[in-house]
Amino acid sequence: MKKLYRSQHNRKVAGVLGGLAQYINMDATLLRVLFIILMFATAIFPFVLGYIIAMLAIPKDPGYIEG
Structure with a gap:
């Protein structure tokens, strides 16, 4: 799973x-564009709040090694 x-x-931003x-x-760029369009088409605050909650x-x- x-x-x-x-x-x-x-x-x-945070990788969410x-x-x-x-x-x-799904393509990450397409998802980002959809997120921005929906964010401005509806209300900005709920999307920003949802992003912050998801970020936390x-x-x-865990499989990523910086370097």
């Missing part, structure tokens, strides 16, 4: 959307 992690190699894209097997709740990828 796959586990959701924040991406450490495909990240722009990069990790989610890996988990659902989803662990970093």
Whole structure:
């Protein structure tokens, strides 16, 4: 079973959307664009709050070695 992690190699801010894209097997850039469009089309605050909560709740990828 796959586990959701924040991406450490495909990240722009905290790796939440990069990790989610890996988990659902989707292009990370497309997911980021959709996130931004939906964020501005509805209300910005809930998306930012959701991102911050996800950043705190989803662990970093343990298989990534910085270097």
